[in-house]
Amino acid sequence: xKRLNQATSLSLIGxxxxxxxxxxxxxxxxxxxxxxxxxxxxxxxxxxxLSFVIFIQDSKRGVGEKASFGWExxxxxxxxxxxxxxxxxxxxxxxxxxxxxxxxxxxLLISSPKRWYYxxxxxxxxxxxxxxxxxxLLRVVFPVGIFRIQW
Amino acid sequence: MKTGMxxxxxxxxxxxxxxxxxxxxxxxxxxxxxIIGFAPGAGTDMGARMVxxxxxxxxxxxxxxxxxxxGAGRVAMTLMSKAKPDGYSLxxxxxxxxxxxxxxxxxxxxxxxxxYINQYGTLNFGVSVIQGSPFKTFKDVIEFxxxxxxxxxxxxxxxxxxxxxxxxxxxxxENLKIRFVPFDGAAPTMTALLGGHVMVVSTASSGYAPHVKxxxxxxxxxxxxxxxxxxxxxxxxxxxxxxxxxxxxxYATYGPKNMETSIVKKLEDAFGKAMMTPEFKKVAxxxxxxxxxxxxxxxxxxxxxxxxxxxGELYRKVGLIK
Amino acid sequence: xxxxxxxxxINLLFCFIGVLIGTLVGVLPGLGPTGTMAILLPITFYAPPxxxxxxxxxxxxxxxYGGSTTxxxxxxxxxxxxxxxxxxxxxxxxxxxxxxxxxxxxxxxFIAGTIGVFGLMMLAQPLVRFxxxxxxxxxxxxxxxxxxxxxxxxxxxxxxxxxxxxxxLILSFVxxxxxxxxxxxxxxxDELLDGIGIxxxxxxFFGIAEIFENLEFKGIRTLYQTHIKGLLPTLKDWxxxxxxxxxxxxxxxxxGLLPGGGAPIASFVSYAIEKRxxxxxxxxxxxxxxxxxxPESANNAASSGAFVPLLTLGIPSNVVMxxxxxxxxxxxxxxxxxxxxxxxxxFWGVITSMYIxxxxxxVLNLPLIGLWVQITKVPFRLMFPIIILICIVGVYTLKNSxxxxxxxxxxxxxxxxxxxxxxxxxxxxxxYVLGPMLEKSMRQSLIISNGSFKIFFVRPIxxxxxxxxxxxxxxxxxxxxxxxxxxxVKELQE
Numbered sequence: 006x007k008r009l010n011q012a013t014s015l016s017l018i019g020x021x022x023x024x025x026x027x028x029x030x031x032x033x034x035x036x037x038x039x040x041x042x043x044x045x046x047x048x049x050x051x052x053x054x055l056s057f058v059i060f061i062q063d064s065k066r067g068v069g070e071k072a073s074f075g076w077e078x079x080x081x082x083x084x085x086x087x088x089x090x091x092x093x094x095x096x097x098x099x100x101x102x103x104x105x106x107x108x109x110x111x112x113l114l115i116s117s118p119k120r121w122y123y124x125x126x127x128x129x130x131x132x133x134x135x136x137x138x139x140x141x142l143l144r145v146v147f148p149v150g151i152f153r154i155q156w
Numbered sequence: 157m158k159t160g161m162x163x164x165x166x167x168x169x170x171x172x173x174x175x176x177x178x179x180x181x182x183x184x185x186x187x188x189x190x191i192i193g194f195a196p197g198a199g200t201d202m203g204a205r206m207v208x209x210x211x212x213x214x215x216x217x218x219x220x221x222x223x224x225x226x227g228a229g230r231v232a233m234t235l236m237s238k239a240k241p242d243g244y245s246l247x248x249x250x251x252x253x254x255x256x257x258x259x260x261x262x263x264x265x266x267x268x269x270x271x272y273i274n275q276y277g278t279l280n281f282g283v284s285v286i287q288g289s290p291f292k293t294f295k296d297v298i299e300f301x302x303x304x305x306x307x308x309x310x311x312x313x314x315x316x317x318x319x320x321x322x323x324x325x326x327x328x329x330e331n332l333k334i335r336f337v338p339f340d341g342a343a344p345t346m347t348a349l350l351g352g353h354v355m356v357v358s359t360a361s362s363g364y365a366p367h368v369k370x371x372x373x374x375x376x377x378x379x380x381x382x383x384x385x386x387x388x389x390x391x392x393x394x395x396x397x398x399x400x401x402x403x404x405x406x407y408a409t410y411g412p413k414n415m416e417t418s419i420v421k422k423l424e425d426a427f428g429k430a431m432m433t434p435e436f437k438k439v440a441x442x443x444x445x446x447x448x449x450x451x452x453x454x455x456x457x458x459x460x461x462x463x464x465x466x467x468g469e470l471y472r473k474v475g476l477i478k
Numbered sequence: 479x480x481x482x483x484x485x486x487x488i489n490l491l492f493c494f495i496g497v498l499i500g501t502l503v504g505v506l507p508g509l510g511p512t513g514t515m516a517i518l519l520p521i522t523f524y525a526p527p528x529x530x531x532x533x534x535x536x537x538x539x540x541x542x543y544g545g546s547t548t549x550x551x552x553x554x555x556x557x558x559x560x561x562x563x564x565x566x567x568x569x570x571x572x573x574x575x576x577x578x579x580x581x582x583x584x585x586x587x588f589i590a591g592t593i594g595v596f597g598l599m600m601l602a603q604p605l606v607r608f609x610x611x612x613x614x615x616x617x618x619x620x621x622x623x624x625x626x627x628x629x630x631x632x633x634x635x636x637x638x639x640x641x642x643x644x645x646x647l648i649l650s651f652v653x654x655x656x657x658x659x660x661x662x663x664x665x666x667x668d669e670l671l672d673g674i675g676i677x678x679x680x681x682x683f684f685g686i687a688e689i690f691e692n693l694e695f696k697g698i699r700t701l702y703q704t705h706i707k708g709l710l711p712t713l714k715d716w717x718x719x720x721x722x723x724x725x726x727x728x729x730x731x732x733x734g735l736l737p738g739g740g741a742p743i744a745s746f747v748s749y750a751i752e753k754r755x756x757x758x759x760x761x762x763x764x765x766x767x768x769x770x771x772x773p774e775s776a777n778n779a780a781s782s783g784a785f786v787p788l789l790t791l792g793i794p795s796n797v798v799m800x801x802x803x804x805x806x807x808x809x810x811x812x813x814x815x816x817x818x819x820x821x822x823x824x825f826w827g828v829i830t831s832m833y834i835x836x837x838x839x840x841v842l843n844l845p846l847i848g849l850w851v852q853i854t855k856v857p858f859r860l861m862f863p864i865i866i867l868i869c870i871v872g873v874y875t876l877k878n879s880x881x882x883x884x885x886x887x888x889x890x891x892x893x894x895x896x897x898x899x900x901x902x903x904x905x906x907x908x909x910y911v912l913g914p915m916l917e918k919s920m921r922q923s924l925i926i927s928n929g930s931f932k933i934f935f936v937r938p939i940x941x942x943x944x945x946x947x948x949x950x951x952x953x954x955x956x957x958x959x960x961x962x963x964x965x966x967v968k969e970l971q972e
Contacts, residue, residue, distance in 0.1 A: 009895070009898060010900075013896065013901075017645070020645075024648055037929030037930075038929055044917045045648055045663070055638075055640055058637060059637060059638060059641065079694075082690035082694070085690070085866070089866075089887045089890075092870070093880055093883045096874075096880050096883065105867060108867070109867060112866065113859070127860075128863075131863070132867075135867060139871060223878070335926070335928065336925070338922070343793055347787075350791065354926070366813070372791070
């Protein structure tokens with residue numbers, strides 16, 4: 006936990022340094038005539054200072070809470086994250102109906118790995134109902150993918 | 157259990173598969189997508205939607221409008237430059253994205269990356285003040301700026317828009333020091349004018365037209381070649397003595413380059429007819445974007461490249477680019 | 479006269495359709511009213527003008543009602559203006575009090591909306607003149623005040639909250655800068671030209687991160703562990719909230735008037751003020767009913783207020799109003815000072831239909847509370863995929879861009895990590911909302927004043943806002959130092 010906190014504050018420090026350099030590059034200007042980087046510069050300096058303080062605070066504190074970071078806890082979020090990334094990749098190529106169906110099935114599967122065709126059925130229903138409401142009722146436009154699946 | 161699964165799978169495949177069959181005969185056989193590079197409700201969007209809506213009857217398929225706003229139209233243009241030229245991906249935009257942006261910013265597309273279909277509207281710009289303003293004519297404004305350097309505040313709709321550049325050129329040639337206050341959209345600009353926070357504004361017709369009609373705002377000058385039909389008493393900037401500042405910006409439909417000529421011809425035809433419908437005319441009149449003699453296809457392309465070249469010279473003169 | 483027009487069957491029908499669609503749109507996170515209205519706008523070409531405007535207006539304030547539902551139930555704001563409702567509303571739901579939360583939200587919205595309509599009717603003209611006096615310097619000071627109010631929204635570490643705020647500001651600057659035209663912090667990613675987009679960020683930070691957190695526990699669970707305690711607000715709830723509702727209405731209406739102001743700012747200013755003057759500020763964020771009543775009333779009052787500039791001056795205060803504006807223009811009606819003179823039937827018709835719409839929404843939403851509360855009993859493992867799908871769809875439909883889905887995923891992961899490290903999401907999101915206007919107004923003001931900072935202090939409204947901001951800041955710091963002293967004392971005793 007402590008390490009995670011430190012990592013977070015360090016990343017914030019890194020980010021603020023990155024933004025500071027970008028702001029300087031695009032021009033900070035001065036107080037009378039602020040440039041495009043002015044407020045970004047100020048905000049990132051603030052962030053830098055504060056993250057630094059947080060970092061020191063975290064380092065001083067002992068190992069307080071136990072780490073709630075086993076694979077057991079992280080498994081579901083990680084799988085879903087991976088599934089979402091895949092989804093984003095295939096969304097345009099396979100179209101809404103197909104990719105959402107795959108995603109839903111995976112998400113339902115995570116919770117109870119048995120009875121997977123039951124999950125596919127539920128996913129099928131859910132995806133089509135949302136398609137009905139969104140596309141037909143609210144006239145939202147979705148990609149149809151290379152197989153041109155739509156109705 | 158296993159057979160159940162197989163049956164289910166088969167149903168699934170059949171259901172989806174049936175829908176996936178498509179026959180390719182004459183164009184167009186399925187809905188066409190038109191990507192609008194601006195937010196809904198803006199001039200580009202309304203005009204494009206009307207063209208799309210009215211052209212359905214002539215094309216036989218739906219023209220579906222999708223908004224992909226961003227970067228004042230540039231995000232959509234970038235996407236379109238990489239699209240397939242099969243005639244099912246089209247776009248609608250303002251000409252400044254094509255003839256101005258490539259000069260001023262590093263955009264990943266150029267004029268030659270697109271096939272131009274037709275012009276569906278004209279952006280007219282004008283300078284306006286509130287009714288109670290001491291400025292009665294445009295000359296008053298210039299005199300004020302001359303006598304009081306760095307005092308005149310002019311509200312503009314975005315930096316380096318077509319009219320902003322024209323005014324910068326004016327300031328340069330007359331040796332005036334003007335403070336340009338940018339806003340992001342015609343509405344905030346007009347609000348600032350009405351609240352008295354800026355003295356003068358320069359906007360497109362979608363900005364000033366409703367307020368001129370309502371009587372709260374007075375139009376001083378327009379930037380077109382001829383006087384506007386809607387306001388015949390307002391002089392043009394040419395009459396005021398600055399012929400080089402005549403500017404025009406167009407709304408145009410386009411597609412990626414290398415589209416088949418037969419497809420382009422069909423689209424030109426359909427869109428042209430769409431623009432003649434009374435519904436389209438009504439919308440175009442309201443936003444004052446109506447064009448009497450819109451340009452199509454080859455003429456449009458030629459006009460755009462001329463524009464592009466002229467802009468290059470103008471920007472160099474004003475000092476916007478080296 | 480207006481009632482005659484709006485009570486006609488066809489207008490009632492359009493009103494009903496409008497509020498129905500609006501509620502649906504509001505409930506679905508991400509799907510804003512703008513997109514739907516844009517799609518439906520062509521329909522208004524063929525429908526009579528009054529009916530179409532009534533429908534579009536119905537969609538707008540219907541969505542304000544619907545947005546709170548998901549905020550309370552699943553901690554995902556359906557609308558940016560509902561973000562603040564998540565803070566206390568969801569906590570109430572976790573304690574089994576989802577019913578009262580939804581109820582007070584519906585009632586508060588109704589009361590605020592109705593009062594707002596009256597305000598619109600009576601005070602439109604003088605108010606709009608007041609609103610016009612808000613120029614860039616006033617907006618800047620208002621934004622500063624808003625940022626200071628951020629401090630009031632934190633329950634945990636103040637330093638972490640401020641750093642989230644700073645991060646939010648930074649994120650809001652990504653994209654094309656309107657003042658200079660330069661492109662900032664996009665590192666050549668085209669889709670970032672217009673900025674990162676608040677909806678994907680909010681969906682990720684609030685939605686995905688929250689779901690990830692809930693997924694950590696093994697075993698079957700429903701959305702909440704406790705059982706439902708009653709469906710409607712109790713008398714005590716009413717007593718607690720009535721002043722919050724009134725205050726929220728007033729604040730919301732005024733802030734909604736300001737072009738560019740609007741519902742998000744109204745809701746969290748109202749919440750912060752409620753917390754400030756409360757006798758038990760430390761309980762805000764744990765599920766106090768005023769924390770729901772206040773922002774919900776504020777955002778409905780703000781949507782009524784937003785009509786004022788449109789109907790009286792012809793200036794749309796936000797994108798939704800711009801659509802209504804376009805809709806009116808199509809029917810040859812120019813909103814503006816002459817609207818009342820030339821088309822009084824439209825003017826009054828719209829206003830009275832807003833009142834009717836409010837009633838309809840109340841009638842629609844109250845029975846639905848029972849339904850929503852049932853949904854909380856659905857097992858989580860079935861709910862969360864649906865929620866994620868809804869989030870994805872909500873995000874995608876904004877700009878039809880898969881990139882936005884990526885943003886949501888990225889911020890989901892980041893948000894999850896941040897939550898584990900005790901950083902709160904609210905300050906980031908709120909700073910993100912305020913950032914652009916803050917910077918814009920500052921630079922515009924400096925152009926107008928030719929570089930002089932005096933402009934912020936010389937103009938009365940601006941000076942007042944800055945004064946309030948300073949006051950809040952000072953009291954916050956002294957309040958904090960008292961708490962810190964108590965903490966230090968406690969630590970020393972251990």
